Amino acid sequence: MEELLTKTKEELAGLLPDLPAFRVGQIFEWLQRGADFSEMSDLPKALRERLSAGFVAQGCRIEQKFTAGDGTAKYLLALRDGNLIECVFMPHGYGNTLCLSTQVGCRMGCRFCASGQNGLVRNMTAAELLSQVAVVNRDNGGDARRRALSNLVLMGCGEPLDNYDEVTAFLRAVSDPEGLNISLRSISLSTCGLVPNMLRLADEGLPVVLAVSLHAADDKKRKVIMPVANRYPVEEIVDAARTFFRKTGRRVIFEYAMIRDFNISDGDAERLKELLRGFPAHLNLIPLNPVEESAFASPGRAECERFLKKLHELGLSATVRRSTGREVQGSCGQLRRRYEAGRADRGGEA
Numbered sequence: 001m002e003e004l005l006t007k008t009k010e011e012l013a014g015l016l017p018d019l020p021a022f023r024v025g026q027i028f029e030w031l032q033r034g035a036d037f038s039e040m041s042d043l044p045k046a047l048r049e050r051l052s053a054g055f056v057a058q059g060c061r062i063e064q065k066f067t068a069g070d071g072t073a074k075y076l077l078a079l080r081d082g083n084l085i086e087c088v089f090m091p092h093g094y095g096n097t098l099c100l101s102t103q104v105g106c107r108m109g110c111r112f113c114a115s116g117q118n119g120l121v122r123n124m125t126a127a128e129l130l131s132q133v134a135v136v137n138r139d140n141g142g143d144a145r146r147r148a149l150s151n152l153v154l155m156g157c158g159e160p161l162d163n164y165d166e167v168t169a170f171l172r173a174v175s176d177p178e179g180l181n182i183s184l185r186s187i188s189l190s191t192c193g194l195v196p197n198m199l200r201l202a203d204e205g206l207p208v209v210l211a212v213s214l215h216a217a218d219d220k221k222r223k224v225i226m227p228v229a230n231r232y233p234v235e236e237i238v239d240a241a242r243t244f245f246r247k248t249g250r251r252v253i254f255e256y257a258m259i260r261d262f263n264i265s266d267g268d269a270e271r272l273k274e275l276l277r278g279f280p281a282h283l284n285l286i287p288l289n290p291v292e293e294s295a296f297a298s299p300g301r302a303e304c305e306r307f308l309k310k311l312h313e314l315g316l317s318a319t320v321r322r323s324t325g326r327e328v329q330g331s332c333g334q335l336r337r338r339y340e341a342g343r344a345d346r347g348g349e350a
């Protein structure tokens with residue numbers, strides 16, 4: 001069945017040509033609010049039934065929610081085919097942020113990440129991506145006009161640039177001034193370094209912040225933790241990031257998971273300095289979020305501070321970000337994997 005959530009008002013009118021403009025406007029508004037057809041209380045019952053029989057309103061619904069003391073909430077969302085995805089709501093003084101998933105699973109296979117351990121199940125559609133935003137916005141008291149979300153980060157499960165067409169369609173839909181109207185400048189898109197699609201994105205006219213998952217400054221170390229390093233050398237990835245910055249004028253952030261006894265020596269800091277020479281980029285250092293299935297360990301606070309100090313001495317812009325979500329079932333992919341393991345133990349019920 002056709003998904004309606006990413007349709008513009010004009011596209012909706014084209015699909016429902018017998019409806020007057022005000023009815024189309026009502027349906028559009030309800031969809032953006034995260035509602036299903038059965039909840040569209042100002043539509044005639046017969047129209048609600050007709051819509052339910054032919055179209056999909058929301059691509060996901062909340063299966064479970066885990067809330068931490070600081071207000072961070074991790075959502076387990078069920079897609080219509082029974083697949084589960086995760087997203088994380090993070091309240092901040094300057095506005096609330098939602099970290100979205102872009103695929104069910106991931107085929108990039110990063111060794112420190114739970115999402116990639118069972119490979120890719122499937123890409124999410126643009127409408128499913130937008131539904132994540134709509135249902136979490138609604139759950140936090142927002143609607144299409146008074147949003148409870150001001151920032152989005154595409155850093156949950158999946159590699160956004162491995163699902164390029166759906167992700168770019170989502171970015172256009174979520175920033176539609178008639179819809180949720182979230183500014184593209186308030187959206188960060190993370191990639192592990194898919195060079196051809198980084199270059200495509202630079203020409204797309206979508207001024208998002210690009211966040212590149214670097215995690216090591218040389219190919220030898222990157223290959224240990226990120227299979228994508230076998231396809232794209234780190235120099236090419238940084239060159240593509242420079243092109244993105246030159247063409248869009250938008251900031252580039254390099255994400256760097258600090259891993260004990262692996263990538264936080266003085267030599268690592270010096271290689272970073274060489275790699276990023278002349279690039280006004282920022283390094284976001286994150287102590288590794290421990291994943292049960294991984295052999296890698298998180299460094300202590302003193303080790304993190306020492307590495308940060310060394311980077312600053314070398315003139316690099318860097319900050320340490322405490323990883324959110326440990327209280328709410330750990331890093332991306334862990335919640336879904338635990339829940340699905342429990343579902344299997346319970347005999348496979350939803």
Ligand code: SF4
Pocket residue numbers: 106107108109110113114115116117156157158159192
């Ligand atoms: S870190 Fe990101 S790109 Fe790598 S396996 Fe996990 S979800 Fe995929």
